[in-house]
Amino acid sequence: MNKFRKDIRFFFLIITLSLIFAIGCNQDEPGKVVAKVGEFNILESDFISRYEDYIIQTGIKDNFLSRKDVVNSMVSEIVLNRYDENKYILANDEFNKENIWLEEQAVLAYLKDQEVYAKITVDDGEIRNAFLRSNEKLSVSHLFATTEDEINELSQLLKVGVSFETLAKQIFTDSTLQSNGGNLGYIKWGDMESEFEEKAYSMKVGEISDPVKTKYGFSIIKVNERVAHPLLTEYEYQKRKSKFENIIRLRKKKPSEKTYIKSVIDFESIKFNEKTVEEIWEYIQLNIKGNEELEQFQNSDMECVEYKGKVYSTLTVINKINSIPSYHFEKITSIEKLKTVIKGILLKDKLKEIADEKGYSKNKYVLKKLDKMKTNLFMKYKISEIIEKSSIADSAVLNFYTQHPEFFSTHDEVNVQEILVDNEKQANSLVMKIKSGSDFGELAKKYSKRTPTASNLGIIGFAPISRFGMFKDVFWKSKLNKILGPIKIEQYFGIFKVLGRKISKPISFEESKEVAEMAVKYKLKNKILSDYFEKLKLKTNIEIFDKVIGSAKIFEFANK
Numbered sequence: 001m002n003k004f005r006k007d008i009r010f011f012f013l014i015i016t017l018s019l020i021f022a023i024g025c026n027q028d029e030p031g032k033v034v035a036k037v038g039e040f041n042i043l044e045s046d047f048i049s050r051y052e053d054y055i056i057q058t059g060i061k062d063n064f065l066s067r068k069d070v071v072n073s074m075v076s077e078i079v080l081n082r083y084d085e086n087k088y089i090l091a092n093d094e095f096n097k098e099n100i101w102l103e104e105q106a107v108l109a110y111l112k113d114q115e116v117y118a119k120i121t122v123d124d125g126e127i128r129n130a131f132l133r134s135n136e137k138l139s140v141s142h143l144f145a146t147t148e149d150e151i152n153e154l155s156q157l158l159k160v161g162v163s164f165e166t167l168a169k170q171i172f173t174d175s176t177l178q179s180n181g182g183n184l185g186y187i188k189w190g191d192m193e194s195e196f197e198e199k200a201y202s203m204k205v206g207e208i209s210d211p212v213k214t215k216y217g218f219s220i221i222k223v224n225e226r227v228a229h230p231l232l233t234e235y236e237y238q239k240r241k242s243k244f245e246n247i248i249r250l251r252k253k254k255p256s257e258k259t260y261i262k263s264v265i266d267f268e269s270i271k272f273n274e275k276t277v278e279e280i281w282e283y284i285q286l287n288i289k290g291n292e293e294l295e296q297f298q299n300s301d302m303e304c305v306e307y308k309g310k311v312y313s314t315l316t317v318i319n320k321i322n323s324i325p326s327y328h329f330e331k332i333t334s335i336e337k338l339k340t341v342i343k344g345i346l347l348k349d350k351l352k353e354i355a356d357e358k359g360y361s362k363n364k365y366v367l368k369k370l371d372k373m374k375t376n377l378f379m380k381y382k383i384s385e386i387i388e389k390s391s392i393a394d395s396a397v398l399n400f401y402t403q404h405p406e407f408f409s410t411h412d413e414v415n416v417q418e419i420l421v422d423n424e425k426q427a428n429s430l431v432m433k434i435k436s437g438s439d440f441g442e443l444a445k446k447y448s449k450r451t452p453t454a455s456n457l458g459i460i461g462f463a464p465i466s467r468f469g470m471f472k473d474v475f476w477k478s479k480l481n482k483i484l485g486p487i488k489i490e491q492y493f494g495i496f497k498v499l500g501r502k503i504s505k506p507i508s509f510e511e512s513k514e515v516a517e518m519a520v521k522y523k524l525k526n527k528i529l530s531d532y533f534e535k536l537k538l539k540t541n542i543e544i545f546d547k548v549i550g551s552a553k554i555f556e557f558a559n560k
Helices: 002-017 044-058 064-082 093-115 124-134 148-159 164-171 175-179 194-201 234-264 274-288 314-322 335-357 364-389 394-403 424-435 440-447 465-477 509-523 525-537 546-551
Strands: 033-037 040-043 136-145 183-187 218-228 270-272 303-307 310-313 413-421 459-464 483-489 492-502 542-544
Touching (some): 033 044, 033 064, 040 044, 040 064, 064 546, 093 234, 124 136, 136 148, 136 164, 194 218, 234 335, 270 335, 274 314, 274 335, 303 314, 310 314, 310 335, 314 335, 394 509, 413 424, 413 465, 424 440, 459 465, 459 492, 509 525
Antiparallel strands (some): 033 040, 136 218, 413 492
């Protein structure tokens, strides 16, 4: 059923993105008016701002019908926001959480713009270098490993004379990479991760690199050939200079942000009280199951985390976590991820202090951006409410259920037993003990770092195979009770055993009816929304001024 819910969220997102910006609607402001909605005016300046954003995002050419569509969307937003019943949305706890979250994010985004992105510099040498590289392609081979120890071992083997080709045959499961010595073929500037690419383009033909860390692991690179464009002119460079400058700026964003964050907070100096972190993790587990009781923490001033003399109590941390919107809260799936979230809370507080000192929360640009974000949020909830409250005939629901059996079936599931430890040597030792007859469950209970499963002898219980991400095929195809691992997962080493397997089967119409009905509603969403808008508009005095819409001056490149 999760697969279908994802489809619903996708449709939901598409609708929301079509209504992305707020509008000014103060009838006392001077300026031409493109539409009147009851007592509110849509000013020409607000329309132009909205329409120009729309053109930038969609890439369409300026035309009257597109202008009219944008005005109609702006009219609909005012009608829904000002002339419809919205008490349920305004009383929705999740809606209010997201509103507060947006206020923080708008300020922090502006802080990054001003303190990080605006200070990125690009000199002419960097631009020329990028231009030259864009006109040169490289033939490269690589050896890949997921851990630093593995890649260092490969590097040592290369240094003592083992060939690239021999190692490629040993480490790759892909038959092509096995047979061609890890050859990736020709790459162009912009094809690969920046770390990989930067190293490759700095190397000579035949040279082999030291290990290079990338997003997915570690690589050792070998350059086989360089093929450059035979003739480059200054005219071509000047013509494309601004494009390459923007690309370099984009590439510098992430490292610049990391450098700035390191200057703001020293994560190594954050000290956790492990006992209280475990208590918070237990609370989160209950919260996810719908039990939001906080009595045990109401009077708790026990230290949870300390950073350079500043202490956060258990209750403070829980309250801050509870203020996180559910779509972020649900990502806290382990104690380590909980610690990451707590570190994020400390970082956010530090950044907010800086932003407040600089007055960014009262900046006009930030407030304008925030208005747009809040309108977007309101429309997301409003559209969802309209669709959910609409009525659909049972026959249409049954028809959809019959025609889409793939949506209404259980997931393939596996029951996995696990042991997670934080070093490879211990993991290998545990594998030897299991193979020598030690009980897997007892070892999990004694050594596994994931507390909830450790207390259950390492047994996760039946769960959808999709939950296991990149390991789903390994678990699904494994023989029952076969020892798998050690497998490196983030900072842990895992040992696994598949205890059971359940194959997908159909879910009855009675059980599926609610989800099937929602599916039909989202399939008919455009008509449902259109009918709702039209009925609501009949109760509101609306005037649209085509002449003003048509004569509004839009920036030049919109017509090119």
